[in-house]
Amino acid sequence: MVNSAASIHDLRQTAWNAAAQVVDPEIPVLTIADLGVLRDVTVTDEGVEVAITPTYSGCPAMNMIALEIELALAREGIRNSKVRTVLSPAWTTDWMTEHGRQKLKDYGIAPPQAGSGRRALFGEQQVACPQCGSIDTEVLSEFGSTSCKALWRCRSCREPFDYFKCH
């Protein structure tokens, strides 16, 4: 069967919408579309191929995200799907959508500052407390509960909080 251009377009859109709903298992308020981890969806002769990119090399969520994508596509009736990991161009926090940043903040995680760079990676920018909004904050540990987060504390409200590392 030869797919028409229109049906290929529809299939791609259906697959994209399904994949875009998959959430990061470690930060379940963010979808992989919010994160910028969902890179591309292509329709091939064999089926649908979804390209994703890791935030960190060793991010253990990637295997689970790939599985969730295949399940999400299967629920839309797309059985022949494949998830491919692409490394280039490397993911940066700038790929996170504005909507995603707001959701992260509402969840209690300080979002990465826009404009990634080596200074930002080391938190040499002001990080606002996601609880009270104060910028009087300090780093407690540069490594947090997941690869992508660091542990901070607010000096105003004294609450510790996670900061999504900027890179």
Next chain:
Amino acid sequence: MTTASIKVAESPLVLYALRRADDALILGHRVSEWCGHAPMLEEDMALANIGLDLIGQARELYTYAAKVENAGNDEDKFAYLRDVRQYRNLLLVEQPNGDFARTIARQFFYSAFADPYWRAMMKSADATLAAIAAKSEKESAYHLRHTSEWMIRLGDGTDESHRRAQVAIDDLWSFSGELFHVDASDVELIVGGVAVDPEALRAGWMDTVSSVLAQATLTLPANNWMQKGGRTGHHSEHLGHLLSELQSMQRTFPNATW
């Protein structure tokens, strides 16, 4: 029952990727041995995170080596089904954890090299290595910063932490020279712009190490005799013990999956 080790056709590019993959896997494994045992919770998480980054880098490099070799091997076979003499990692990374100071000093020597190394490799003529480098560079920068702070805190800390940090530096120093190892297999890759000539990174590495150790009130050993052998499969006795643990499942239950 045991599973025979795989054979690897070590073309220059395969060997190059395997050497870096082995460094990352073995160091990542060593660091992961601290999980649940580090001196404090934050450091337990930090070391586990560093280990995770390194094992992630190893997976990407093994996967690429397997693709280039194109002989049916994959990341798992490279990790689980090669014997000690087939491993190509630096002697530095297989050295036992020892105390916390030794673990930090080992990571510091390695990260002080890895950070500028991966940054330079981002310009590699090989697109996959350049892409792996772009991720690894940010991770290595983070590891270098973390271990530099610890070197200073330990060296310029109490008498006991200073003594332990100095012993660690003295004991590990002779393994640092191998970071700059180059052989005939590497030369064509360097000439072709695929690999970086580590000699170009030596002065920068020395600057980083000297400056951090000076702040830490620690001294570099005067002895410049360096150990080597890991890159050609001649390892210290420690690697075999590490592999016996790392590979025990696949060696005991060949092809087991879960």
